[in-house]
Amino acid sequence: QKEVEQDPGPLSVPEGAIVSLNCTYSNSAFQYFMWYRQYSRKGPELLMYTYSSGNKEDGRFTAQVDKSSKYISLFIRDSQPSDSATYLCAMRGSGAGSYQLTFGKGTKLSVIP
């Protein structure tokens, strides 16, 4: 079992739809959870950053972490064509020597006008 599992998609939705992206993980030591957005032929950019369990909202984006289920989600409301990209989940521990990020494979999202 890989440490981080992420459905690679591709996922295609109409403009204005609510998008749900998910990752599961096996390492209970993970404490920090991130979502990165990667446009084609570009480097990843940080979208959301959360610590431990709970929700975090930023505009149209909401990140959820359920540590008891080892499950994280990213919701995108009112999706736009400009949201078309690959979304990577990433996570790491909190102690010294555990700063290395472990990434999922990424989910490719297309928002159709």
Next chain:
Amino acid sequence: EAGVAQSPRYKIIEKRQSVAFWCNPISGHATLYWYQQILGQGPKLLIQFQNNGVVDDSQLPKDRFSAERLKGVDSTLKIQPAKLEDSAVYLCASSRLARELFFGEGSRLTVL
């Protein structure tokens, strides 16, 4: 604020040849990372520098890959000799704190 600069953007070589990639991090960022991203995969850390010292190189194939960060600023990643499976995008990232990594656009390597 200027972002992370990488060059070259694209490189095509034959197997067993050598290649070098260059990275200039964001000014003031002490930590520099090299990641390998194979098509359809998430980035995998190859090496992490703190200033000019190596923090983690546990996943760097040291028989063929080498990296250095002279004077704690720019960094180079070298592959010699290259194998077909080294075809990937090599991403450089830098950070001031562990919280947020800033990635460059990557160097895309094709090994024929």
